[in-house]
Amino acid sequence: MSLKKYVLAGATALAMVGVAITAAHADHFDDGQWGMTAKALKGKTVAYVPISMGFDLAQGWAAAMQKSADKWGYKLVINDPNWSASAGVQAIGQLLAQKPDVLVIQPFDPQSYAKLIKKALDQGTKVVQINMESVTHGDAYVGSDWYDVAATEMDLMEKACGKAAGKNGKIALIPGIPTNPGQMVGTQAINDKLKQYPDLQVVATQAAEYDPTKAHDVALTILKQHPDLCGIPGTWDGQDVGTAAAIKEAGLLGKVYLVTSGGGRQAAACDYIANGSYSAYVSYDGKGQGRDLVGSVVSLLQDSEKAGSHPVGVYSSLKIITKETMSTGSCWTIEDIKANGA
């Protein structure tokens, strides 16, 4: 085979691949909208920086986006700052240098990403903030209404420990990281609800910084000091695993009413409700958030508006899971999202 023939053969092969790709698209039913969507999404880049890739929600969101990215042919780049705001800043800085089309971030606190969000918007990268919000708005906030989450927990507390229930109303607070945007709003809600329910009495407050070990130690100490404690409005399932363990260790399982909140993953929520570790669980439905996130990202990718021009909020719907209300669809698994999308 001469060189010319090689070139010819190569060109033919390329042409055939090209035809095949066009054919694949051509094969798909296109009502006009589908084609526009496919064209707008193909080849785009979405960068994703959660607080850490080491917990269920971040993995669930990633799985949901990946499923969509695989379908539509856009690229998902993940950088993992692993619980360090400083590393997060570096990670976002690096990603912005690559000029992604959409940046999905989960801020640690209101301040540290503020400048970066502005920088991203200035360079035309659209910003979605997931579950936590910085002082600077991006194009979309997708996630929990933290005020409602905490307020719902307090309502459950009142029901379980208030005068109406015939209990002493003694509760203990174990917040996460005070500067966490969710925590800041949640604290506000708790204070408001405490005014609304004067029969609830906070006997102890100590932060556990989302660390289950710390939460365990804190809870154990509080339970020793207040053996008659009625309930604990928890902060996050990842932390309150430790709180639940402490209650069990103190032999007060079923006696202390522990409410927690979280993404509602099967092993972190429903299983614990089933074994009685949590009395109630306020779920902001990580799988639903994944779907909201994908929806926002996909619509921003198709949107030709200037970055940051119309910030929108997509707040998650809340589910209260208890032994009584729990059903097969109450929780989700990452495997399920990976296989079937959000």
Next chain:
Amino acid sequence: MSASEVYARWRHRLIPDHILGEILSKTWIDNAIPFAFLIIAIAFFAFINPHFFLLSGLGDMARELGEIIFVTLGMVIVMLAGGIDLSVGSTFALSNFITLALFNWQGWPIGLAVLCALLAGAAVGLLNGILVGYLRLRAFLTTLVTLIIIRAIDDTLVIQYSTKVVVPITQSKVWDFISDGDIYGIPIPFIVAIVIAAVGHVLLTRLRPGWHILAVGGSRRSAHNAGIPVRRTVAMTYVMSGILAAAGGVFYASRLGTAGGDTGVGLEVTALTAAVLGGNSLGGGRGSVVKALLGALTVTIINNGLISLGLKSGAGSLALGVVLLIAVAIDVRWLKNRHKVLSKVYVSPAYFKLPPCPSITEGSGSSYALNDKLHDVELIGLGEIDAAEDPILDINDDLFFGSRKGDIIRYFGPDHKRWEVYVHVGGMPLGMAFDRDGNLLCCVAGMGLYKVVKDTRKIVKLTDETNRTWLSIVDDSRMRLPDDLDIAPDGRIFFSEATIRFDSYEWMVDGLEARGNGRIICYDPRDKSTKTVLPKIKFPNGICVAHDGKSIFYASTWGCTIERFWLEGQKKGTTETIIADLPGYPDNINRSSDGNYWVALVGLRTPAFDLALRKPGFRRRMVQRVAQDEWLFPQMNAGTVIKFTESGQVIDCLWDKRGVNHPMLTSCNEHKGYLYLGGIVNNRVGKYKVPGADPNFTNQGSYWGAKP
């Protein structure tokens, strides 16, 4: 010549093996490994992620790098003094909190807020300093405890007040400039860090406190004995480290404007990794600011590179831990083995083939035939003398020679019974000569060319530096082993430097290399210039200006030749070999009264060593595998003195057959009918009556026409 010998000859001519050893003996080699790490890190991440080094990404990285540099500098200063500071991460976080609390929350002027943060850092440092420096607690445990205590304080403050401190109530242009500004695209924190690093470099290398730190880290006891306030110095390093960590915290505050529980967590490991990766020794005393910068840069690149790889949580810390482990292992191994490696590879033999060795057999008719003329030499200073090199007499018949203690000894003439230390020069005085004015000139090994002024005995350095050879790895501008000198009629001093690769105490090792490591240097007193005249000579040793002053003779010891270098006339600037096949290794050359020249042969060639010279591989294996006292060296136990004519004809030969008086001869000097003999390991000077010699001949007379 066999094929393998041809190969050996060309291989050693073409491949400069000696360069490896010379590179390893350089002090900057300590920076080579960290630099290699840096290059590998850059290459690796650039290969994995081409976007990684895009300019805007670099800008962000430089901002963070500034903070890491500050903390690493502090860590390195403490490590240099032999300590370790694990509390830097907590101090960093505390400083971040204080800056934000005072500025954002309390609305203080930013300058004052920063000052308070730095003072807090200094206070933590002082606490460490008092505990470790003055109370002599263990640095590791003490600073670990400080780490925990300060972290606990910081955590309490963060939990209590963090929501308040992150919301700024005031604005400051200066603060905005520090946090966002840059000069020509270089972020302010990085610029400030580099400036502080430059100051630190000057401190450590040029100023007394820095030297004290290095001295304390090098050897605490010696530093104490030298009068250095060890405790205060150690305490001071912790204070510096505290201030520098706090400075890092201030820039962190400017960059992120937040106070969380994660601030500065694990920073001590980052700084420690940076310090060790940069080549700063954990044991103290060895390190520099440049190493700190190299390490900080490498670690920041690795850290950010790992983030950009999108590794799973924890994998980044794992990778950094592995890097630290490797760096520590290399640090320890390198420190331990560098000298071993160096000693193995430094000696680098070359191929050399000597012409056939002339016979010295008694009655063979050879010019070098054995006799016993030195049997009855008169001995001077027997047992009093240590290493009489180059005995020389002045016009008053006083006898001068060097000793290995750095003295020049004078025996008073004419009987040479009484003696004194004429001057103490230091180094190892070797070849000597009197100049026109009767001043004594001397080549001092390890020092240079010196003059002892005639009556005042004032010691004057003439030169210790010559021109640096281009591309020479060994710094050949300094003189290592100036050997012998002579003075031309125009006053120029020609002297030999035997080798630029070895010091005087290991001069024989140079013989194992058989490479042209030496040179002839000329010092011109008229313009005080020094210039290398003839480079790459095999151990140039004795040197003597011809009777007519138009050429110089010099001996190439390992080459077993006498060479003549023309200073004037048609052959000016050329060298010719006068005697190509001496039976031994020539040393000092001096004039004789009958218009010829004396040369001492320090040792005799042996068939074994002659053969070894043709087998460089053999000599290299010997050096690498056998203890030094078992090495095959040139034979130095029997020598002789010969007299040769200007054309290279050998006309006399003096042997000490018993090998008692002068088993090893390095010098001979004729004076008033006698030949004075010295050896560099002799404990005597021999005085031999030369039959038929001019009883009025003196060197000064021969050179300068001086009369007694």
